Amino acid sequence: MTTASQDHDPEPDIEELAARQQQIVTRRQLHGAGIDDMHMYRQTRRGRWQRVLPATYALVSGTLTDEQQRIAAALYVGRSAQITGLAALHWYGFRYSPKADRMRLLVPHTARRASAGHVVVCRALSLDEYARDGGLYRICSPARAVVDACRELRDLRTVRSVMAEAIQRDFTDLPTLDGEVVRAGRSRTALVRQAFREVLHGVRSSPEAELRVCLAASRELLEIVWNPRLLGPDGSRLPTPDGYLADAAIALEVDSQEFHLAPADWRRTMDRHNELSRYGVLVLHFPPSQIRREPERVRHLVEDAYRSRRGYGATCQVLVGGPSSTENDKKGPFLAPPQQPGRRSIR
Template identity: 70%
Template sequence: MVSRALALDDRARATPLYPVCSPARAVVDAARDLRQLRPVRAIVAEAVQRGYADLTSLDEEIRRARRSRTALIRKAFEEVAAGTRSAPEAELRECLAGSSVLSEIHWNPRLLGADGTSLPTPDGYLADAAVALEVDSQEYHFRPADWTRTLDRHNELSRHGILVLHFTPAQIRREPRRVRRTVEDAYDSRRGVGATARVRVGQPSC
């Protein structure tokens, strides 16, 4: 498909046949042709997670496109900038955003133990109740090694006093109220008994 552009991509890469646009331009242009939020979330999150495009270059491309069919990618970009790194994580963030019970949720935070050692990074974390949130897809756990790695992460967080809650993308999508109620109840119960963990949220790695 050929489409017009008001400005050429100054980050385009030269090839023997023709210039190839930058990943950031490709992400924004692809997202502008989509009409559903979920695939837009997946494209943006995948590009950032795999290091194809950074937040700065994506932001510049979105600003270049202005308001021309950018509502969905602006929302997806906001979610990734807040820390989510996949479409299901963004859906969990949206599911919990309307809660009047929960405190701030740190998305993909850098957690440190009392001695400064790095701990596994959960998808979401409620620091004042030491509750971690994990989105687990069946595809990710298809191999035994992946399942073992998830168990190791769970046990390491639990060893430091953190309660880990697991949800599948299907649960988040089909039963958002039930998921939110589960997180709220766990949060309330942990705060109610004064649950603490010797864990702190560190500064994001550069």
């Protein structure tokens, strides 16, 4: 058994435990293996180990992985704690979530553990009952993590992107997300509520939301349906544009360069354009950069097209069946979340 007078590697029992925990162990676990504080001190001084958090060690040197950081946080705070916010979104694989330097963990309101290192302890009156098991730690459900993450953010564009991705990629649904926004109350949720209202109206990306804001300033344009379900004269399903002015049969597309780098993506866009055009729909394409830099020009272009085609939608025989549930899922109509008994919707 290792003592303060010895300077050997840890005993096999702690090595097995460390392997299961990706080389992250607590001071109590080391003591249980017979390793005293002096040995921990010497190993840390020599750079063989590192103290990640109070009473929490990594038995390796170098930069820790994200998984090791999560395990260390859970061992420090307690395995009943729940990782939430941006760190949880990173675990789920959100593409548009920024990387956070610190990791937020929910703990019961009565817990006494303090924030330290890369860990931010967030006391909550109630933990997430739908949290998922990550093995050595707990991860909040996507809806709870999205709302908590967006409350950390101060950029509306990023909040829009995160919330839209949550719905677009089926991480959660509108009623569940609505419930989490209501649960969060009025504390740091102004941007969250604005982005959720946009998603509720059919917007499925941050550039779409910016286009919606841009065109909302127009006094000429009638109602624009976002991500509509379009049907041909025979009832066949047509491609879903980002926005649609039914009175003038004008489709609005936000075309990001990110989605058109491959030839197959470009051909897919052209096929969508041609399919709508053969039914008499005018397709207007706008890159996100133009919407942000020249909103007035974008608005005037749409208004000019609308004036020249007003009333044409009645003759092209393209039917609007309602907004689609997501941008990628073109299978059915958009369903507004029902009111849940005893809960106040933010709509």
